[in-house]
Amino acid sequence: MKTEKIKILPMEGCSLIRFGASENDVINAIGEPDERENIDDEDYNSEIWYYDDKGVTLFLDEMEDEGLLVSGIELEDDNCELEGVSIMGKSIDEIKKLAEKAKFGEADVEKEEWGEFRLSYEDKLLDFYFDESKKLISVSLGME
Numbered sequence: 665m666k667t668e669k670i671k672i673l674p675m676e677g678c679s680l681i682r683f684g685a686s687e688n689d690v691i692n693a694i695g696e697p698d699e700r701e702n703i704d705d706e707d708y709n710s711e712i713w714y715y716d717d718k719g720v721t722l723f724l725d726e727m728e729d730e731g732l733l734v735s736g737i738e739l740e741d742d743n744c745e746l747e748g749v750s751i752m753g754k755s756i757d758e759i760k761k762l763a764e765k766a767k768f769g770e771a772d773v774e775k776e777e778w779g780e781f782r783l784s785y786e787d788k789l790l791d792f793y794f795d796e797s798k799k800l801i802s803v804s805l806g807m808e
Contacts, residue, residue: 670720670739672746672803674768674788678737680720683807685734690722697722719743740802754800756783759792 671679681693690713697713709726719741724732742752747766751759760771760783769787776782780801781794789806 669745670743674790681734683734687732735807737805752800756794756798
């Protein structure tokens with residue numbers, strides 16, 4: 665059985681879940697996570713939810729009077745698409761062309777300490793991570 669594509673929706677989330685979704689919204693939409701990591705700080709409370717089989721990681725932050733809400737999404741699944749194009753495994757140049765066509769704004773490329781390359785579009789709060797051979801391996805989405 666073929667799985668439905670996970671559509672990346674800059675500034676909104678993805679087709680699985682949207683930014684601002686509550687814990688219950690997430691569980692109803694995609695089920696319980698395989699693992700939860702609690703990040704308890706004196707200034708804020710956050711959790712990271714891992715969905716290993718889906719290649720999805722959700723970041724939930726405590727919002728005043730609203731509980732934990734989805735504030736970030738990381739996608740590592742081969743089943744991701746952006747602007748109708750499957751993107752995993754694409755080169756930096758291919759993603760740049762796609763982003764230019766979609767008018768994502770100015771790009772910033774940086775090599776991370778751990779060896780991956782990061783292509784960022786700050787205007788859209790999107791980070792694309794590439795392996796040493798410069799092939800896309802994950803996408804990180806943020807909200808304002």
